[in-house]
Amino acid sequence: MIELKNCKIGYSNKVIFENLDLNIEMNVITAILGINGSGKTTLVSTILGVQKLLDGNIKILGTDLKKLSTKELAKFIAVVPQLQKPMFDFKVFDIVLMGRNPHLTSSPSKLDIKKTEEALKKVGIEHLAQKSYKQISGGERQMVNITRAINQDTPIIVMDEPTSYLDLQNQSKVMNLVKNLNEKENKTIIMVLHDPSHAMMFSQNCIFVEHGKVIYGQSRDLIIPEHIKRIYKVDSEKIEVDGNSYxxxxxVNN
Structure with missing residues (x-):
């Protein structure tokens, strides 16, 4: 479990969350939703130790975040950042191999090479292994980023807007890969999402971030038209298709 107790989160000149208590369940997919600027990324950055916790306590699987080095934390949590234009021209294999960094003592071992090959095959992108990361499509780059996180071999994977800038086909590929990681490998997935529809379809739990507060619970209970209207100022309908809720x-304004 990721436990936040009496946390003050934000910046020296702007506190976003105060006296925040939150327990994020393990072995499920949790979506983090809210309008732009509501503090979703700040909350995640603080859990990852990137943004300094102003006060309170965060525990990752029972261990105080303050006591974890960057390398130790990277054995608990892998991160898939927002899709960005690549800066360096590495081969896809090397990008995925970077996921092994927290486990290295020197250069990559035969085991690290083997695990990298297995991760590429697991995701079905082994055909990209020797291609330039800069020259593949955005959807392919996001699959590579997730494969790198898988190769890091952590119980928790945090994703920041994993479907941003992707077309519908690639959104489907990424979200179904996330679902399989949870269902088949019991990975704990925490995703910052813009689309409540994706959260409804793919997450068991949901965190709504709203005006310095959070609402946490099961997605089917929280992602409802009343909350969508209040938080996003948009009307919506909840529909049932083949036993699934959307x-x-x-x-469209009338």
Whole structure:
């Protein structure tokens, strides 16, 4: 479990969350939702130790975050950042191999090479291994980023807007890969998402970030038209298709 107790989160000149208590369940997919600027990324950055915790206590699987070195934390949590234009021209294999960094004592071993090959095959992108990371598509780069996180071999994976800038086909590929990681490998997934529909379809739990507060619970209970209207100022409908619930935003003004 990721436990936040009496946490003050934000910056020296702007506190976003105060006296925040939150227990994020393990072995499920948790979506973090909220409008732009609500503090979603700041909350995640603080859990990752990137943003300094102003006060309170965070525990990752029972261990105080303050007592974990960067390398130790990287054995608990892998991160898939927002999709960005690549700066360096590495081969895909080398990008995925970087996921082994927390486990290295010197240069990559035969085991690290083997695990990298296995991760590429698991995701089905072994055909990209020798291609330039800069020259593959955005959807392929995101699959590579997730494969690198898988190769890090952590119980928790945090993803920051994993479907941003992707077309519908690649959104489907990424979200179904996330679902499989949870269902088949019992990975704990925490995702910052813009789309409540994705959260409804793919997450068991949900965190709504709103005006310095959070609402945490099961997605089917929280992602409802009343909350969508209050938080996003958009009407929506909750529909049932083949026994599954979906939230559909009504984006047309009458």
């Amino acid at each position: 939230i559909v935003p009504l984006l």
